[in-house]
Amino acid sequence: MTFRVALVGMPNVGKTALFNKLTGSFQRVANFPGVTVEKKTGWISEHGQRIIEVIDLPGIYSLDATTLDEKVTKDFLLQKEKERLADLFVLVLDATNLDKSLFLAYQLKELGYPLVIALNLMDEAHKRGFEIDLAKFSQELGAVIIPTSASTGAGLSDLKNLLKTKMGQEVIPSIELPQNYQKVFRSPPYVNGIFKKVDSLIKDVTLSPLRPDTFSERVDHLVLHPVWGILILFLLLILMFQTLFTWASPLQDMLESGFAFLSEIVSTYVQNDLLRSLLADGIISGVGGVLVFLPQIMILFLFIQFLEDLGYLGRAAFLMDSFMRKIGLPGKAVIPLLSSHACAIPGILSTRVIDNHRERLITMLVIPLTTCSARLPVYAILIGALIPNEPFMGMSWIKLPGLALFALYVLGFVSALIVSLVFKKSLPQSSPSMLLMELPPYRIPKWNNLLVVMQNKGKIFLKKAGGIILIVSIVIWFLMTFPQQGGETQLEQSYAAHIGRFFEPVFRPLGFDWRITTALIPSIGAREVVVSALSMVLSIQEGTEGFETTMSEALVAQFGLGSLVALLIWFVFAPQCISTFAVLKRETNSWRWPLVMGTYTLALAYFFAWLARLLVNLWS
């Protein structure tokens, strides 16, 4: 059996950075069984051989766990998991904040865990004048202590060597839990007793005390300022929003032309008509249509991790918390909600910054209502058909279509807020909704750590959403292509059209005929596809000159004003693309929540589309 080492420590002590440094690219991110808490496993390798397995446990303050993340770590440590306990525990301490880290150290020591201590952030502590009697420190805690710096890599080879020597020694951990330990861990005398030991230990081993962190204090003066603080927050959020749209677009264009090129190669070299159509129209364009969002996902996570490592994320939550709480969401939900305007998938993935699982769930459920960028082509073509390109009330700088687009954004965002209020009232409270958090000192983010995180997020998206997207792309292609007549595809005769006709009566109150319901089928894969699907049912050649004008005229002539407005409103609420469902399923670990999300968005879409058509018909 491989030698197993678990990293334990408080949040924000640089534990994950140390983990990334120790294991490099040899790591795997999965969930702990039954819950959506990330479990990171990695390997220390030598000459390409994996020799030591390393588990990065979620940060924990003490063995008296309150949040789900902490419970996972506690269950692992107290062997409530079926999983094998680690052979050795590396306790990561923060040298710039010894007091905070030592509580857990004493607890683990007293219970008899085989420990090695990594005294992290030692370089930073040195800079602030901190000197410590390491020999005495190590003696008092009864464990080998290695000063490390996850950012510079100092001390890491010492740590690895130590782990390797420990590997040879068979130590069977014997952990003794006091009776009714849960009550003991939570009693004031017990906590007070450990605090006293911690205080006297620090006094004993400190040779030269740490200078206070005046830098963070000065920065906070500005960053948490009632006026400047809010301004900085909004500038950062706008910057993030802009970045997702503008920086990602050249990369997206590159991916798009890559897929176009691939599709061309297939068209040239594959002789069989059916196979060529499957590969080019089905798989490459279907999967490609979703993969173009990969750059946005990776850039967003780069941005979020940067703010997290900098220490800003907690400050943003502090500033926004009381406002966001009024609508049932925590302060940290600002980031996922805003980023979902680019794409719901990174938005849902980034809800991991929210610690409370109920609040995280609410955020994930309302995210699909915000206007993602895949809706833009649909909005553009429908607004083009419905609204004349004229100035608003004689003001030449505001045009009606722009105003309509803005109104659709607002409609999406406001419905997200209202729906979150409804969920807040109706979902049962599981754990207390806590703000309670430490604001960490500011630190300069390290590029290599950011890159590892970004890479992992990209991998998760490809792995978890990729399979479903592939299957759905093939199914949709099949429905749109078959049955063929004399080797030719007739869309009107396809299975998709049959399904569209079948559902036509259901959608008649919205004014959708079978052509619209048929065009809605491929939009399950990716929303923007509905534009080309509509052009197919209207038999208009896409990509020709004046395509948009022809489309606009044909749409109004064929479907009428009321139905088009209904269709526009329909797209504000539904349908969600399949990747959103796939990611929500992964993040909540059940089909229940994707089902809830699908049902409520469909209901809203149906009702408001019906209402919109009614109003339009009354008015005209």
Next chain:
Amino acid sequence: MTINEAPLNKKLTVLSFTDDDVRNLSDLEARLMHLGFLAGHTIRVTRKAPLFKEPLLVEVRGRQVALSREEAMLVSVEVQE
């Protein structure tokens, strides 16, 4: 008084969670206690968030901890002379 009623930037002594406290503490209370909100400790309210005057930022055991109003209401304190 409780932390949310305490004056800014004054040294405060925590009165909650004494050694002879035999109640079963809630998750939230336990978390507060583990952060150092424990009878006899000295703390200081350093900042209040804009707009709604909450959350509060409190210095405890050398750290800056953010508390919502509900959380601050769980800890009683008195101003040090």
